[in-house]
Amino acid sequence: AQKVTQAQTEISVVEKEDVTLDCVYETRDTTYYLFWYKQPPSGELVFLIRRNSFDEQNEISGRYSWNFQKSTSSFNFTITASQVVDSAVYFCSLSGTYKYIFGTGTRLKVLA
């Protein structure tokens, strides 16, 4: 069975703090893809990053970074020096063989 767990329902931080959003997945597929999406208060879902199961290199994009570890089946997302505009719900997602699974999301509140 495929599953994505985002154990953190809601996180509040003060602006400029670093924050890590956790994502743990389960799959039997050997080839799969992991994604992060952002849903700001306006409601649209925006793609942030994709990783395939054979690429464990961490990635950094500006203040965003992602840590993929197959050994722990985790794909965590870190925001450095958070800003109020980062306030949103963040979803981790897994796609495998004809399966597309989303986690329940983590609501991040960045306080000024």
Add this chain to the structure above:
Amino acid sequence: DAGVIQSPRHEVTEMGQEVTLRCKPISGHNSLFWYRQTMMRGLELLIYFNNNVPIDDSGMPEDRFSAKMPNASFSTLKIQPSEPRDSAVYFCASILRAVDEQFFGPGTRLTVL
């Protein structure tokens, strides 16, 4: 590109009425997804099509829900009869290849009174 287009953006209806939600995927994309989002249940995949054929409809809650994709540029999600518990935001998304990220439409906010 116009992105994924959904209509209507908002729909308010009364219990028992038929509701039809529409989606136009990005041109050239060959897979289309329908999701429902509520506070209680989060983001749920209802059904997805590949090359206009339904591949997985295991998320469709019950027989009151039906989805069609008559051609590559149009899909509908129909609820008949609608119930208050169907109130949610319904998203449509499309992808070019199975390995790609999904492009989401703006959603349809459905309220069933």
